[in-house]
Amino acid sequence: MTALLEVSGIEKSFGGIRALNGCSLTVERGMIHGLIGPNGSGKTTLFNVLTGYENPDAGEVRLDGVVITGIGPGKVFRLGIGRTFQLTRVFIRLSVLDNMLIAAQHQHKWLRSALRSPGQGGERAKAMELLDFVGIARLAELEAGALSYGQRKLLELAYLLMADPDVLLLDEPAGGVNPTLINQLADKIKELNSAGKTILVVEHNMEFVMGICGRITVMHQGRALLTDVPAAVRSDPRVLDAYLGGAEDEGLEAEAVRTEGGSK
Amino acid sequence: MAILSAKAKPISKGKAAVVVAAIAVIAVFPLVFTNPAVTEIAIFALMFMATSEAWNGFAGWSGYFSLGHAVFFGVGAYTFAIIANDYKLPAGSGLFLLMPVAGVVAMVAAVLVGAVALRTKRHTFVVITIGVFFIFQLLGYNLSITAGASGLQVPTPYNWNAATFNNPFYYAAAILLGFTVGLYWIIRRSAFGLQLLAIRDDEERAKGLGVPVWRVKLSAFVISSFPVGMAGALFAFLIGQIYPNTVFNPLFDLSWALMTLVGGIGTIAGPLLGGVVLESVQQYLNLYLSNADIYLIVYGVVFLAVMFWMPRGVVPTVGDALRRRRGAGEATIAATNNGGTDSSSEGKATGSLAGVVQEGGK
Numbered sequence A: 001m002t003a004l005l006e007v008s009g010i011e012k013s014f015g016g017i018r019a020l021n022g023c024s025l026t027v028e029r030g031m032i033h034g035l036i037g038p039n040g041s042g043k044t045t046l047f048n049v050l051t052g053y054e055n056p057d058a059g060e061v062r063l064d065g066v067v068i069t070g071i072g073p074g075k076v077f078r079l080g081i082g083r084t085f086q087l088t089r090v091f092i093r094l095s096v097l098d099n100m101l102i103a104a105q106h107q108h109k110w111l112r113s114a115l116r117s118p119g120q121g122g123e124r125a126k127a128m129e130l131l132d133f134v135g136i137a138r139l140a141e142l143e144a145g146a147l148s149y150g151q152r153k154l155l156e157l158a159y160l161l162m163a164d165p166d167v168l169l170l171d172e173p174a175g176g177v178n179p180t181l182i183n184q185l186a187d188k189i190k191e192l193n194s195a196g197k198t199i200l201v202v203e204h205n206m207e208f209v210m211g212i213c214g215r216i217t218v219m220h221q222g223r224a225l226l227t228d229v230p231a232a233v234r235s236d237p238r239v240l241d242a243y244l245g246g247a248e249d250e251g252l253e254a255e256a257v258r259t260e261g262g263s264k
Numbered sequence B: 001m002a003i004l005s006a007k008a009k010p011i012s013k014g015k016a017a018v019v020v021a022a023i024a025v026i027a028v029f030p031l032v033f034t035n036p037a038v039t040e041i042a043i044f045a046l047m048f049m050a051t052s053e054a055w056n057g058f059a060g061w062s063g064y065f066s067l068g069h070a071v072f073f074g075v076g077a078y079t080f081a082i083i084a085n086d087y088k089l090p091a092g093s094g095l096f097l098l099m100p101v102a103g104v105v106a107m108v109a110a111v112l113v114g115a116v117a118l119r120t121k122r123h124t125f126v127v128i129t130i131g132v133f134f135i136f137q138l139l140g141y142n143l144s145i146t147a148g149a150s151g152l153q154v155p156t157p158y159n160w161n162a163a164t165f166n167n168p169f170y171y172a173a174a175i176l177l178g179f180t181v182g183l184y185w186i187i188r189r190s191a192f193g194l195q196l197l198a199i200r201d202d203e204e205r206a207k208g209l210g211v212p213v214w215r216v217k218l219s220a221f222v223i224s225s226f227p228v229g230m231a232g233a234l235f236a237f238l239i240g241q242i243y244p245n246t247v248f249n250p251l252f253d254l255s256w257a258l259m260t261l262v263g264g265i266g267t268i269a270g271p272l273l274g275g276v277v278l279e280s281v282q283q284y285l286n287l288y289l290s291n292a293d294i295y296l297i298v299y300g301v302v303f304l305a306v307m308f309w310m311p312r313g314v315v316p317t318v319g320d321a322l323r324r325r326r327g328a329g330e331a332t333i334a335a336t337n338n339g340g341t342d343s344s345s346e347g348k349a350t351g352s353l354a355g356v357v358q359e360g361g362k
Helices: A043-050 A073-079 A096-102 A110-115 A123-134 A149-161 A179-194 A206-212 A230-235 A237-244 A252-262 B013-032 B036-062 B070-086 B093-117 B122-142 B167-189 B191-208 B213-239 B250-263 B269-288 B295-309 B314-329 B331-340 B342-347 B353-361
Strands: A003-014 A017-028 A032-036 A058-063 A081-083 A167-171 A198-202 A215-220 A223-228
Touching (some): A003 A198, A017 A058, A032 A043, A032 A206, A043 A081, A043 A198, A073 A081, A081 A149, A096 A123, A096 A149, A096 B191, A123 A149, A149 A167, A179 A198, A179 A206, A206 A230, A215 A230, A215 A237, A223 A230, A230 A237, B013 B036, B036 B167, B036 B191, B036 B213, B036 B250, B036 B269, B070 B122, B070 B213, B093 B167, B167 B191, B191 B213, B250 B269, B250 B295, B250 B314, B269 B295, B269 B314
Parallel strands (some): A017 A223, A032 A198, A032 A215, A167 A198
Antiparallel strands (some): A003 A017, A215 A223
16 A cells, blocks of 8 residues: 555644644555544644645645645645535535536636536536436536535535545535435445545544544544554544543543534 | 536527517617607616626626726726827717727726735725725826816717717617627636636635636636726717716716616626616606706615515516416426526526525524
8 A cells, every 4th residue: 555645744823722733644545544533633624734725834745745735725626635624615506517517627728718618528427427426416407505414515525526536535524414324425435435536534423434444543632643443443542532531521422412413 | 318418508589589679679779769868868778787797797796896897987988088189089980999999908907906906805805996996086186197187078079960969879888788798698608607606605615626716706807897998988988078086986886786786696687677777767867857866865765675675686586486487387398498597597696595594504
């Protein structure tokens, strides 16, 4: 296995708060890699740094050996990292299909893109195929704002796939999604993984994480505490300590309750 | 599957009929209504339909409310007057050819203004555009090239027949309107238009999906200044005399915004409907009642009424109602056809209340 995504010594502060404090981790090619940790441990900030939404104060991120820190979110996406957001972000006043087509725009030269009509050259067909893959093809002509929360998550995943990224960063894909859909989602993620995608997933639903991930990194106070296979992480005393002890005293159980309570 | 095979969105027959009828009415209007007072109202109506359409093409589609588009109107008017005077161009229909020139100069101004103003976020952008607007008005009052407060005289073709004097201006305004609507009809269906709408919904997300947001925003801003600059030139030619406060007029932007909101922001037809109704009413009030800006009160009342009863504007609200009625009859066909045509250019592009509620609720 080779390293696809290397994070080394990332530091990021917001005012007096150190969100990331020398965070380093390696995601291997073809892996479903889980990222867990108590609230405030820096998981989402790390995602923001990885995808160019935040510039780190120190440290660097490499994708396949190339440094991608500080190049901005658009370029990171072009280089093959697609990410979903904890609170889904779809274009609510565009149709589901148009949402899909937006993610394909970067593949064209800017001036030509101004003149062509969206969806040409097989893009529309590809969009419909991917919507079918996540199971919302029948909603293609609907305004995205009319979708349920879970459907929006599926749409967000589907439109990322329009660009065929090598790496998918999923920020709480199962949060607020009903149990049936969670299982479907897990299947889709596994399917994408066996199709060659490397996946980094932040998730509080432990069953979900343990079920799909080949490696898990536990974040604690802006650092990667440990990285191991799910069984080892489950029994490691430091993990329980991170969740139950320390400054952030939101326990594993509390997390589980919160996740379930948030689902519709 | 029908959706897969449908390439370009087809135009419905009803819509095509409305467009043809509108063109016919505009073409024969000055032949039927020959009273110069009436044609003058019509010229202003056409001019404001075109400029509202352009304003909406930037502000309505990008979500960046510009209150400084009158800058381009003024730049267009002054460009027209200065070129016509400096080169001592003969007063005649040849001067209409200066309109595109004025539009291009307005675009240059838009590049400069946009390069600064578009670096800010939405709310700041509104304030910046107001500031830029007053800077330009101040320049109009103080530069020697604009002759300050005394304004500029523009050559007037006195040799034209008095009875049909307004007709060339009328048709110039009609062509400007046709050009502007055609331009935005094309943009609405292009990938560029789609990118612009994505920026309106979630700019950061669009950026993260590789949409070149800066280039898209600036281009849309500059494109929309072109028809406005041409309208400014037409205004100067028609009125014959321009002053800083008549062409850099702060009420223009309010009018465009109001016409767009009343008709339906983000739609093609909305600004046209708002423009033809409100500008005609304004000109009528000015002409027959008094010059005391009574129209401003009317504007206020209309604005409140529309915001209260149809917050999305007339076109989307009425369009949805019609679609619902038609949908009851031909449900299955309408599901595929209307989804692709009617709702795409109208319903879909609007700020629906449902969308706002959803956004707030997540």
